[in-house]
Amino acid sequence: MGFLDKIFRPLTRSEPWGVHPDERKRPASETPIRRLPPPPLLYLPLSQHVGAAAEPIVRIGQKVLKGECVATAKGNISAPVHAPTSGEIVAIGPITAPHPSRLEMMAITLRSDMEDRWAPLEGLADPLARAPEELARRVAEAGIVGLGGATFPASVKLGLGHRSRIRTLILNGSECEPYLSCDDRLMRERAGGVIRGAVLMRHATGAREVRIGIEDNKPEAIAAMRAAVDGHADVQVCVVPARYPMGSDRQLIIELTGIEVPAESRAADVGVLVHNVGTAFAIHQAIDLGRPLVSRLMTLNGEALAQPGNYEVLVGTLVEDLLAFAGGVRGEPARLVMGGPMMGLLLPSAKVPVVKGCSGILALSATEVARDEPGPCIRCGSCTRACPVGLLPLEMNARIANAALDAAVALGLHDCIGCGCCAWVCPSRIPLVQAFNHAKGELAAHERDKKRTDATRRMAEARSERLEREAREKAEAAARRAAERKAQKAREAAESAASNSEGAPA
Amino acid sequence: MSPVPTSADDGALPALPTLAASPHAHGGMSVAQVMQRVMLALAPATLFGFWLFGWPAINLFAVTIGACLLAERFCERLMGRTSSLGDGSALLTGWLLALSLPPWAPAWIGLLGGFIAIVVGKQVFGGLGQNLFNPAMVARVALLVSFPVVMTQWVVPQPLFSADAPGFIDSLRITAEAPAHPDAVTSASLLGHSKTELARGITIPEALASGPQTLFDWTGLRTGSLGETGTLLVLAGGLYLLASGIIRWHIPAAVLAGIALPALVGHAADPARYLSATQHLLSGAALLGAFFIATDYVTSPNTPAGQLIFGFGIGILTWIIRSWGGYPEGMAFAVLLMNALTPVIDRYCRPRILGRRRDGRALEPTPIDNTGGA
Amino acid sequence: MTATTEILLLLLSTALVNNVVLVKFLGLCPVMGVSKSMDAALGMGLATTFVITLASALCWMLDRWLLAPFELGFLRILCFILVIAAAVQFVEMVIKKTSPALYQSLGIYLPLITTNCAVLGLALLNVQQSFGFMKSVLYGFGSALGFTLVLLVFAGLRERLALARVPAAFDGAPSAFVTISLLSLTFMGFSGLIS
Amino acid sequence: MNAAKLMRDGLWDNNVVFAQLLAMCPAMAVTTSATNGLGMGLATTAVLIVSNILVASIRHVVSAQVRIPVFVVLIATLVTIIDLVLNAWLHELYKVLGLFIALIVVNCAILGRAEAFAVRNPVPAAAIDGLAMGVGFTAALTVIGLIREILGSATVFAQASALLGSHFAFLEMKIDAWNGALLMILPPGGFAVLAFLLAGKRAWELKRRQTARASESHCSVPGPASA
C-alpha cells in the first residue's frame, strides 16, 4: 500500500503551505525547567523591544534591587527595563549587540551582589474588578513585551484591543520552530499561570473568548492546559496540526478562527489579538504578584551543546555564561543562533547578553547547519509551494538581485513574513530570506532618505524665505532711513530756506 | 579589560562567523540530488533501449552526453566561471537528447546536438536556470530541421546479442561513418508511417495493417528512439518521479489529457483519418515528454494553474502537429512553443497572496461580530 | 468549408504558420526595440494591429479604385507610404482627443509604426495577391495579430532574460537575437499545418 | 566631422546593423546568400546617398511640421526609381529581393539617417555619411549572407553572375566538404548568425577596453574576485 499511496498522495492532497522541518525538540523538551543563578555581570540593553529605546534613570555606582526600574519608557511605543537581580550599576555605554550586524547598542551594566534580593513588590488586588486601563498600565510598568519574538510592548497591544473591538484573544502556544520547547515546558509546568494571564488579558481587552492554539506534537502541554482550563468556559484549548510556521499569527488565526487577516492591516482590525503563552504568564506575574519582566524561559539546544534543556534565565545574562551553565559547548559550534533555526538571528559571538525576546540559544554543529554554496535558481518552484503567504520567492529574489526593488514590492515583498520556508527548501541554497531582508532594509532606507530630502527642502525654503525677509526688512529699513534722511534734509532745507528767507540779506 | 563586551574586544573573541540570515538549517534536496533522481528514473527505459538497439545506440548515447559535458565546461572556461558539471544538469540534458535521437544516428549528430543544446540552448543565456527554452529540445529541433534525412532514419530493433545485431566493432563503423542504412534495416515509426500513408491517401487502419510489425508493440519491441520504445518503463520512471516529489502531477497530467482528449474526439469522428488515443499516448515522445521534458523546472511555469495551462497547451499542440502539421511528431515543437509562452503564463498565473485578492488588492476586513458566543 | 472556418483558417495561417515577423521577416525593428516590457509590447502590438488593419483597407481601396484603373502601379510605394503616414497621424489625433489615458500608453509607439515595414509590406503583399476587400482586411488583421503575439511572447522572454546571468558578450542584443532565433525555430513547428 | 571619422562610424562604431540594430528586416530576409546581401546593400546604399544629398540640400526650406512627409516622399520616389531600374535591368536580382526593395522606404535606417544627420549637415558631409552608412550596411549584409550561405548551402556567392551580372562570376564557389545545415538559411539561422556576430563584436570591444585599461594603470589588474 505504501508505494501506491506515495504515488497517489501527490495526486490527491491539496498542496498545503509551509514545511515540516525535523523537530529536534527532544531531549530538551523532556527536561524540566532549571533556574539559572544570577551571573556576576548582567548587561541590560536599553532597546529590547520594538520602538524607542528606554532612558536610563540610574547613575554609575548606584545600588539597585531586583525588579527595580533602571530605565523608563520613552514615548508611546517603548518599554522600561528593570534590574534582573540586586547589585550595583557599573557602566552605561555601548556593548556588542546580540545581532548579526556586529554593531553596538547602549546598555546598562549591572554587577550582581549575588543576593538576588527583590525590591518590595505589590500585586494588584482583585484585578478583574479593575478598569482595563489600569491592567494595561501595570503591564506597561512591568516592561512586558511580546515574548513570541516580535517584542512589541504588550501594553500597547492590550490598549489597542480596547480601541478596536476585540472578539477573540488567541494564545499562541504552537511553538512551531524546531529545537525550541520553552513554551511547551511553560505550558506543562505552569499551565495555571498561563491561564490566569489569559483571563487577565481577556479582561483587559474585553475579548469574548480565548482560544489557545497548541500544535499536536505537544500532547503533554495540551493535557496540562486542558486540565488547567477547567472551569473557564470561555477559554478553549485548540489543537492545531504541527507544521511550520503555524505559530505565525496570520496562519494561526486562519487555523483557529477561519478569518484571513487582510494585507496591510493588523489582526486587531478583524477583532483578533494574538499573544504568546509566555507573555500571558508574564502578565499574570506582573498583575497578580507585581513582578516586572526580569527573566524568561529559554531553550538551550543544538548538537554542539553538552546539556540541552530549558532554563529560566535572567534578562541580560551573557550567552557565554548561559552556555557554561548548560555544560558548555562541545568543540566549535558552526553557528550560535538566538531564537529558532528558522527565524533566529546569528550571534556575532557568545559575549552578548540575552534579551527579553530571546526564546532560545542554539549552538549548531556544521552538519546541522548544512551550509552549501548557493547556486543559480533552477526555478523548481519549491519555494513557491512552501511559502505560507503565497508569494513567488524566486521571482522576488531575481528582481532584488537585479536591484529592481520596486518590481519585488509589486510581487508582494512587503507581505513576506520572513519565515524562511523558501530558503529552507531551496535546492540551490539561495539565501532568499537575506535577499528579502536586504530589500526591505534598502526600501526603508530610501523612505528615510526621501523624508530627509523633503525636510531639507523645507529647511532650504525656510532659509531662503528668511533671507528674503531679512533682505526685505533691510531694504525697508534702508528705505525708511533714506526717507527719513530725505525728510530731514527737506526739513533742514526748508528750515534753512526759511531761515534764509527770514534772515535774507536785507 | 573592560567588563563591557564592546566590539573593541573582538580581538579576544574567536573568529567572527560569516554573516548569514536565517534559516540556519536546510531541509530540501540539493540540485545534484534532484538531477540524480531524474537520471535514476530514466535508467530502466534507457537500458531497455540499449538492449533493443545495441552498440550503435550506446555509442551515440555516450557521444551525446560527452559533447554536452565538454560544451558546458568549455563555455564556463570561456566565461571564467567555476565548473558546474557536478550538478548533473548538462549530463541530464545530454541524456534526454540522446533518448530523442534516432538510435543509430551517426556520432556527428550527437556531437553537434550536444553542442547546440548546451551552447545555444543554455550557456548563451548564462547557464543552469537561465535558459528560456528546453536545451535538449532546442537541439533536437535544430537537428531535425537541418538534417531531415538523417533525423528520420529509424532502424528496426536488433536486440543486443541477437543474430543480426552489429558487434561492438561494427557499431563503431556505423556510428562513425553513418552509412545509408539499407531499406531492410530502416523502418518507419508509427507516427511517421501513418502520416506518410495518409498523405498517400491510405487510411489509418489500412496503413497499420499493411505496415511492418515493428510499428507498435506493447512490450516495446518496436521502431523509434530510445525514449519512445520502452514506453512503459518511461511511464514507471515518471511515476517514480511523482512519488518522490521531484515533479508534481499537474504538467504530466495536463500534457496527457491535452493529447488524449482531441485524440478521442478525432478518432471517434473519423477513425480512418485519426489515430486512437492509446496509439497517441504510447507512441512518439508522449510519455517521455509529459514526465521528463515538459516538466523541466527551468522552462515551465511554477504555479499549479500555470502548469496546467502549460501542459494542456503542449498536449493540444502535439496532437495538432501530429495530425495536421508537416512533421510526424510534434512534442519537441510543442514543448518549445509553450516554453516561449511560459513567461506570459507566469505573469498571468500568480498565486493569491494571503490577505489579498487575486488582483493584488488587500482583502476587505470581515466585520467584527462581538455579540455572539464562542 | 464554411465561411467561418475559412476565416479562422486564414487568421491561423497568417498569424501562426506564416507569421509576419518570424517567417516573413517584416517588422523586426519594433520587435527588437519595443520588447523590453510586456506592457509596452502589448501597447505597441495593439496600436500596430489597428494601423495595419486600417492601412490594409485604405491601400486596397486606393489601389483598386485609383492606381489600377489608371495604370499607376509605379506610384504604389509612394502612395501607400503616404496613406500609412496619414493613417498613423490620424489615429494619433483621434486617440489623443478621445482617450488621453490610451494616448499615454500607446502614443509613443505610434510614430514608430510609420517606419515599420510590416505595415507597408503587408499592404504591398495584399495587392500582389489580388485579394478581395474582406480577405485583404482579414489578411492584414491576422498578420497583425501574429505580430502582436510574437511581440508579447518575445517581451515576456526578454523580461526573463533581463534577470538572467547572461555572459557579458551576449548581454543585451545578442542574447535577444538568440532568443528570437529559437522562437522562430519553434514556429517552424507550424509549417505544413495549413497548406 | 572628417570623412575618416564618418567612414569609421558607418562601418563599425555606428554600423546600421551591428550597432544601431536598424534595418533588421532586409538584414535577415535577403541574406540567404552573400550575393543577395550584396545586391540589397548596393541598392540601399544608392538610396541612402541620394536621399542624404537631397535632404541636406533642402533642409533650410522644409518646415518642421512637414519634414517627415517630405522626406518620405523623397525617399519613396528614389526607392520606386530603384525598383523600376532593377526590374528593368537586373531582373533576376529584382525577383530575389522582391518586396524588400520596396521596403527600403520604411527601412528605418534611411529615415533615421535623414533625421539624424542629413538635416543638420551640409551636402558633402551628408553624402559621405550616406556612403559610409551604405557601405557599412552592405558589408554587414554581405558578411551575414556569406556566413549563412557557407554554413547553410555550402556555396559562396552563389548565382552572383545571374543576379549581379556576368562580371561577378569569379565570386562563385561551391564547397564540396559538406552539404550545409539547412537551418542556417532558414529564419532561425539568420537570427543566430546575427546574434553570434554581435556577440563577437561585443567580446572584441570588451577585450580591447580591458587591455586599454590594463595598459593605463600600472598596478595589476584586479581579478574577478567575486563576480
Place this chain on the structure above:
Amino acid sequence: MGTDQSPGFSLDALRDRLAYQPLLLGGVALVAGTALTLANNATRAPIAAAEAHDTQMTLAQVLPAGSADNDLLRDVLELPSPAAGSTRRIHIARKAGVVTGAVFNVSERGYAGEIRLLMAVDPAGRVLGVRVLKHTETPGLGDKIEIARNPWITSFSGRSLGDPTADKWAVRKDGGIYDSFAGATITPRAVVKAVKGGLDYFAAHRNEILGAQP
C-alpha cells in the same frame, strides 16, 4: 501676409504660415510625380521585355531548343480542366505552323502542400520536359525535385503512357521504375502521379489540342 510687413524676406516667417505646408508638400509631390513618371516611361519597355523573357525561359526549359517558332504566350487553348468548373490553359508550340508540343500546368498534393509542375508533351504523347514551378516540400528532403538540386526531374523526358507500362508508372518502392529519395517517397510519388495525370489528360484531349488553330 507676414512677408508684406517685413521688407527683408524671411524664410523662417514664411515657414510658419499655414499655407506653406501644403504648398511645399504639394510641390515636392509634383516633382516626385514627374520624376516617377519619367522613370516609368523609361523602364516600361525593358521591364516588359524582362518579364516576357522570364516566361520564355521557363517554357524553354520544358521544350527542346528550337522546337517552336511561334509566340507561345499568345497561342493558348482553353480546355476544361479535370477539376470541375475551371479551365486549363494549354500553350501550343508550333514550328512552321505545325504543332510540335503542348505545354500546360499540372499539380498534385505532395508531402507538405501542393506541387505545381509545368510539363510539355509532344504530339505523340511523349513527355518533352517537366519542371517544378512551385512547391512547399521540406527543404533537404522533398526539394530534390527542383532541377537546381537534383536532375531527377529529367527522368520523365521521353516517357509516355505506354513507356513504361501503366503499372510501372510509380516509384521504385511501389514497384515502378522511378527512383525516390532517401527518406522522402511521398514527394516523388506525387510528382509521378501528376505527370501521369498530365499524360492522361493529353491523351484525352489530344485531338482538340492538335487541331487547335493559332
Place this chain on the structure above:
Amino acid sequence: MLVAVSSLTVLGAVLGVLLGFASRRFHVEGNPVVAEVEALMPGSNCGQCGFPGCAGAAAAIAGGEAPATCCPPGGKALAQSIAARLGLDIDLSAVADAGPQLAVVTEDICIGCCRCIKACPTDAILGGAKQIHAVLHEACTGCGNCVERCPTEAIGLKPVPLTLQHWVWPNPARA
C-alpha cells in the same frame, strides 16, 4: 502622365494641410520634464553636484548631461525617483559608496565667527557670535559648504554613524 502628377500633387497638398493643421493643434509647450525633476531635488542649492544649484542640476539630468545620481544630498532615494520619472536605468552602487556625511564642530578650535552659519544652505548650524557652534543633525545634508568657510578648520565632515536601526542586510547577490 498628367493623371499621375496631378493626383500625387493633390495628395501631397491635402496631407500638407492635414499635418500643418495637426501640428498647430497639438503643439506641446516647453519642457515639463525639467520642472518635474526640479521639484524632486532637495532644493538646498548646495552645489555639490557641480551645477549652479538644483535647477541647473535638474536641467542637466533631464537633458541627459548629468547622471541621475549626481546629487549627494538626495542620495539613492532621489536617484531612484528621478530614474523612475525619466525611465532610466541607473547604477546605484556609485551612490552607495559615498555614504551620508555630517558636519561636526571641534569645540576647542571654534572661535564663534559665524561664517559657517551664513554658508549653510539649510540653517543647520546653531550658535551666536563668539559662541561655540553646534550642528543640527537632522538638518545637515553634509554639503561641506561650512567646512570651506571656517577660518580655523574647526568644522569637518564625518560619515553618519551606522546604527542598528539603519543597518541593512547586505545583498547576497552581490556578496
